[in-house]
Amino acid sequence: MSVQKERVHIVYLGHSHGQDPLLTTKLHVKLLSTVFSRQEEPEDAIVYSYRHGFSGFAAMLNSTQASTLASLEGVISVFRSKLLQLHTTRSWDFMGLSLSTQQRIPLQLDYGDDIVVGIFDTGVWPEPDAVKE
Incomplete structure (x- = not known):
C-alpha cells in the first residue's frame, strides 16, 4: 500500500455573501472533515x-x-498550490520608469494618471522548508 504525498491545495467555494468570517472558517473545517477519518x-x-x-x-x-x-x-x-518565483519588488524599475529627480522629464509627471494599482498575492506557505517538491 503506497502512501500518497500531501501537498497544499486551494479549495475555492465562491463568494462569501457577507457571512460572518468565524462561521465561514467553521464551514471550511466541517467540509474538510468529510475527507478525514479523525476529528x-x-x-x-x-x-x-x-x-x-x-x-x-x-x-x-x-x-x-x-x-x-x-x-x-x-x-x-480544487487545485494544487504552486510555488512561483517573485519577479520584482521594485515595479518602477521593472517597467523602466526612473524616479530620479535629476532624470525627470515633463512626461514622467503624468505617469500613473490612468493606472490602476493592484496587489500581487504571493500566497501562503505553511512552513517554507517543510513542503517542497
Missing part, C-alpha cells in the same frame, strides 16, 4: 481560511482527498 485532522490540515470577499481555504491534502472535495456540492474548484 482533529481537518484543523491540523487547514493552512489558511479565505473568508473575506470569497470563501475558500488552503489545506494539506493528498490527491484522493483533493478529488473527493472537488466532487462535493458547493465546491467550485
Whole structure:
C-alpha cells in the first residue's frame, strides 16, 4: 500500500455573501472533515481560511482527498498550490520608469494618471522548508 504525498491545495467555494468570517472558517473545517477519518485532522490540515470577499481555504491534502472535495456540492474548484518565483519588488524599475529627480522629464509627471494599482498575492506557505517538491 503506497502512501500518497500531501501537498497544499486551494479549495475555492465562491463568494462569501457577507457571512460572518468565524462561521465561514467553521464551514471550511466541517467540509474538510468529510475527507478525514479523525476529528482533529481537518484543523491540523487547514493552512489558511479565505473568508473575506470569497470563501475558500488552503489545506494539506493528498490527491484522493483533493478529488473527493472537488466532487462535493458547493465546491467550485480544487487545485494544487504552486510555488512561483517573485519577479520584482521594485515595479518602477521593472517597467523602466526612473524616479530620479535629476532624470525627470515633463512626461514622467503624468505617469500613473490612468493606472490602476493592484496587489500581487504571493500566497501562503505553511512552513517554507517543510513542503517542497
